[in-house]
Amino acid sequence: MMPDVSPWREPVPAAGTMGEPRGRGRFGEYGGQYAPESLVEACREVDEAFREARADPGFRGALAELLALHAGRPTPLTPARRLSQELGVRLYLKREDLTHTGSHKINNVLGQALLAARMGRRRLIAETGAGQHGVATATAAALLGLEATVFMGERDIERQALNVVRMRMLGAEVIPVTTGSRTLKDATSEAMRHWVGVTGDSHYCVGSVIGPDPYPWMVREFQRVIGDEARAQCAAELRTGVPDHVVACVGGGSNAAGTFAGFADTSARFVGVEAEGGAGAARGRPGVLHGCRSLFLQDDDGQIVEAHSIAAGLDYPGVGPEHAHLRDLGRARYVTVTDEEAVAAAVRLARTEGIVPALESAHALAWVIRAAGGGELPAGSTVLMTLSGRGDKDISTLKELV
The missing domain is CATH 3.40.50.1100 (Rossmann fold)
Known part of the structure; x- marks a missing residue:
């Protein structure tokens, strides 16, 4: 089990957070x-x-x-009832795995x-x-x-x-x-x-919140449908209307950015979960790659260090620039999960809720399981987690491990 890599700070729902970037996409x-x-x-x-x-x-x-007609939106907000009972928290899954093509x-x-x-x-x-x-x-x-x-x-x-x-x-x-x-x-x-x-x-057609301006905020804006839907669904489902924690996996970070954007003006704590071998936000240093300045894994000479993850979508040595900014603000916290924890989480979700998640999404769940078991998530906390994709694509990997 890996320790979390950054301390909690009080959430900062500052005016203008996750709005339009400053000139030239800053x-x-x-x-x-x-x-x-x-x-x-x-x-x-x-x-x-x-x-x-x-x-x-x-x-x-x-x-x-x-x-609506082709992708199948809105996706449901599913209470993970059996797993919630085991963990002592109220876990809700934003089901991007149910979209056409199987992911966000x-x-x-x-x-x-x-x-x-x-x-x-x-x-x-x-x-x-x-x-x-x-x-x-x-x-x-x-x-x-x-x-x-x-x-x-x-x-x-x-x-x-x-x-x-x-x-x-x-x-x-x-x-x-x-x-x-x-x-x-x-x-x-x-x-x-x-x-x-x-x-x-x-x-x-850039796939994540990376690249030169305007791509990071354009991709986030196209993905904020996740957060906007979830915000309305939480308002109807939760007594407080807003979850205590909003959690999503992060490679480049588009599903997390889209989810966080829907709750930027609330007191919800944001947690981005990276692969242990691709922790750009958690352990990266400022640098430039693929058209933007952000946080990247680098050696002492400033050369990009190769990332590794069992989840191919998290096998990236950096993070989108807005995530780097949210980390610096203290608005979001970025933590890491090992391959072994992610596989265990995928199996646990399959056997408690009948859902086989993508290994990328399983990283987010692994942190929820670890944090609930370690007391970091107080009993009774409400947690919204974006289930970014389904696990069909990972069966060839999982069959060797379960």
């Missing part, structure tokens, strides 16, 4: 637009199109319709795909680790008549073979990335390099 000292000159104009075009689209009732209505990724991708079509782009480019963002991108492209090219690390292709088949069946081109660790970081690097040469007809 969240405190983080964010920005560290892009090659060849991408600056492309980023400007995305920023301009997004601002226009989010102010357009027609665009918002079209996205809401797609989220579809929320952001439908938004960006509609935006790309509005901009006249005919192709979507994406990176993927666990494969869920790739599947969502391929799905949206097929739905809207666009092409899709997905970059995926060779190692992730091997451990997420099911999702590779799904992407190809949906018509996407899946390009193996054989450099570096052959995981998510390298897939992201290759996708950005590719975008440089095709900005005229292609949109880079």
